[in-house]
Amino acid sequence: MEPESKYESVPQGFAYCLNKQCKNSTKCLRYLVSKQLTPERTVFSIVNPDCTTPQADSCPFFKADQKDRYALGITQLLDDLPHNKAVAIKRAMNTQFSKGTLYRIQKKERLITPDEQKIIRMIFMRQGIHADPLFDQYVEQYDW
Secondary structure, three states: OOOOOOOOOOOOOOEEOOOOOOOOHHHEHHHHHHOOOOOOOOOOEEOOHHHOOOOOOOOOOOOEOOOEEEEEOOOOOOOOOOHHHHHHHHHHHHHHOOHHHHHHHHOOOOOEOHHHHHHHHHHHHHOOOOOOOOOOEEEEEOOO
């Protein structure tokens, strides 16, 4: 039995890179997932080879082969805070995120990106709370 690929969740529209000569190919998610393409995937998107910079130190299409840490759920986010701080944080979150986004985050229908976690941390810090926000759980996955 073949081992399951660590890239099993590649979304349909993800752009692969086929540039083997690139200096960063061994660390680039776009190139590494292209190595695991199978004949079942008859159609896929690629980065235009004429737009890559194989000998440069950086490439505008480079995507690191590393998983990011997403948060899931905020049911306990405000539990241990004084009421006035919790109200202020909730108001600030309502201005930073749309109603739909907050609804999906609260219902655990949507992950909280690392950048969104930073925004929430900054909201806490503006209220004088220097402890990290308490998210329900964390999920490690690729940022496709």
